[in-house]
Amino acid sequence: MDTINLSEKTDWAFIEEVKKESGQNPSLCYQCGNCTAGCPYTQYFDYPVSVIMRLLQSGQKETILTSKAIWLCATCETCTTRCPCEVDVTHIMDTLRIMARREGKVSEKDIQLFYDSFLDSMKKHGRIFEMGILMGYKFKSGHLMGDAELGPKVMSRGKISLFPKTIKGADKVAQIFNRFQEKAKKHG
Amino acid sequence: MAEKEYAYFSGCSLEGTAKEYDESLRVVMKALGVNLVEPDDWSCCGSTPAHTVDHVFAAALAARNLCLVEKMNKEVLTTPCPSCLMAFKKAQYNMSRDDAFKGEVNELLDEAYNCGVESKSSLQIIYEDIGLDAIAARVTHIMPDLKVAPYYGCILSRPPEIAQFDDPENPVSMDKVLTAAGIDVRDFAFKMECCGAAFGVPKQEMVNRLSAKVLEMALDAGANCIAVACPLCQQNLDLRQEQVNKTMGSNFNIPIIYFTQLMGLAYGFSPKELGMDKVIVSADKITRRITKEEYAKIKEEEAAAKKPQKAKKEAAAEETNN
Ligand code: SF4
């Protein structure tokens, strides 16, 4: 494994913030590497998940929040299931992702765009309109032709509808979005 | 059989790209005497994207639905989709253990959720509440050419504290359900390995590589079909199989079939009723069916044909020994 570059000063406030938001104690990690050994995405991560844990213990906020790893993590729960110290590693990754989003430091813009199209669709219709998500994502990301060959396959089997179905309580769902955004603004 | 009834959350995928999962599950549940009632006007559970935004927000999107179930006076909600299941279970787990969290979630909702609903996967209902004997009793047909690798996906039994179902490293529920339905099930080392489905759209190549491993391991296990319980896995492995072949220079052609579709076939329902025409890689060639009686007869005849041979061989062996 590469040596870890501890280029930043330890950001103690960041460690405390992660502790508080995740309810987890990163210092319990003794670097056994079990989480990384089972992580199906580790070859695509810029920092393996156990290295993220080490970087977290030493408060390397910038490195962590701008890492690709926190966005390529699929929340598969393998690391949490296998950590001998019972650290909920998946939940820490999740918390770091939320923090990166909040601070505008997202390294994997396409993934964020995809999630955002999903949430847009949900806010509008109350349920997910698959076609709408795909088109929304293509439009915003500029990857217009990606997956184009899949279209005819799903269409010919009548699996994807071209028109959204909006539930009666869509406004109630949108309310959840609005209340959350207001609250987030207040706590800013 | 006594009728059982559950609140049923199909989820958004099952209204679109995973229609055949919903269709086949309903057919099978009905055959097993289970009544599924949908909460009126349910909304999306929030799934992966919501929990990249905020945990309270994500829990609120899930809890709106749990609230609807509470109003139906139902204590158990079943959903076939592992992603929806996880959203509900996490909301339930965190809200029932942490009053401050519960308060924050309820602030986002119109009506407060009182944490009275337990969510279970439809696989769990079939395995635990219906049981293997009842599953086996309903079988009418055998598919002699079919060899199945059961693929659970990553989160059906993980993390154990939240999932509260089956084994987190080596789940066996689907293996047992399919075996009870008279299906030949293979040992599959990759039964829980993540296929990458969540990133299919923005990270196509990475996902193709992960899928290729799952497909290859299924072939290695001697299977000619993968049984799935997750709409995202199905879509990813089936719809993108040609993409995988292009990326990897491979030529996979493995049908990816919902376990409920396979059960339905064993119960004698028509492929059409079970949405078998909706999957991309066709399973027609491997799902030839004969009735249980015919199958038993063939097996008997085979055994009878073997016996004299065996007797002859033994006699011959004895002679040479002497
Ligand atoms: S949850 Fe994320 S970090 Fe953990 S094993 Fe899965 S992909 Fe890797």
Ligand code: SF4
């Ligand atoms: S499995 Fe747990 S203890 Fe081991 S390196 Fe990962 S987080 Fe640390």
